[in-house]
Amino acid sequence: MQFDVSYMLELFPTVAKYLHVTLSMAAIATLAALTIGLAVALVKVFKVRGLSPLCDLYLSFFRGTPLLVQMFLLYYGLPQLLPVLKGLDAFTAAIIALSLHFAAYMAESMRGAIISVDENQMEAALSIGMSQGQAMRRIVLPQATRGAIPALMNNTIDLLKSTSLAFTLGVAEIMAKAQMEAASSFKFFESFLVVACIYWFLVVLMVRIQSLLENKLGEAY
Numbered sequence: 001m002q003f004d005v006s007y008m009l010e011l012f013p014t015v016a017k018y019l020h021v022t023l024s025m026a027a028i029a030t031l032a033a034l035t036i037g038l039a040v041a042l043v044k045v046f047k048v049r050g051l052s053p054l055c056d057l058y059l060s061f062f063r064g065t066p067l068l069v070q071m072f073l074l075y076y077g078l079p080q081l082l083p084v085l086k087g088l089d090a091f092t093a094a095i096i097a098l099s100l101h102f103a104a105y106m107a108e109s110m111r112g113a114i115i116s117v118d119e120n121q122m123e124a125a126l127s128i129g130m131s132q133g134q135a136m137r138r139i140v141l142p143q144a145t146r147g148a149i150p151a152l153m154n155n156t157i158d159l160l161k162s163t164s165l166a167f168t169l170g171v172a173e174i175m176a177k178a179q180m181e182a183a184s185s186f187k188f189f190e191s192f193l194v195v196a197c198i199y200w201f202l203v204v205l206m207v208r209i210q211s212l213l214e215n216k217l218g219e220a221y
Helices: 005-016 019-045 051-064 067-081 083-087 090-115 119-127 132-169 174-185 188-218
Strands: none
Touching: 005 174, 005 188, 019 051, 019 090, 019 132, 019 174, 051 090, 067 083, 067 090, 067 132, 090 132, 119 132, 132 174, 132 188, 174 188
16 A cells, blocks of 8 residues: 555644644643642652652652553543542543643652752741742742753653543544544554654644743843
8 A cells, every 4th residue: 555645634634623632631731740740849858747758659659650551540440449530531531640640750850950959049048038938939949940941841742742642541632533534544654644743743842932941041040
């Protein structure tokens, strides 16, 4: 079978109709992962009694097991133990799994960035009357954010690409649509190449945004 260029070009708009589902999952999961990751990072940095061991357990589990397994556990497994989760739809389950999985990686990225800031700056801030919270918000976190951007952007890019796993739960996103088109036409290479090109374009765009963000934050230094 020969490569069908015209079929591939015609398939782009068909698959792109489901791009909003992919982007919605990625955007919501990224915001949730950043929030959870920051909370876990702060607990780890300040060694909060009682919570720090729980965060260690959370990080160990979500970094030590595959994302696909976590998705299946959440969507198919947990409803058997917790009946309240039986109404959980596939889209929401995918977002929760993506958020928890990548929050574990983002937490470590942010923790590393926070502890890389010179401790003397925190002591200097406390010596002039700032509270620990004010010192973190005004002195430490702005510097840590700049240092954490490359790692966090890598995590975000991985998260975006991992949304393709959501089709295994039945979410109708671009990978699911390409899979259906490939099954009906038997033109697998063309169908999956369309998905690869779309993800490639999105990642190139995100790398460009990262570069602009780094330049913007670097202006203060």
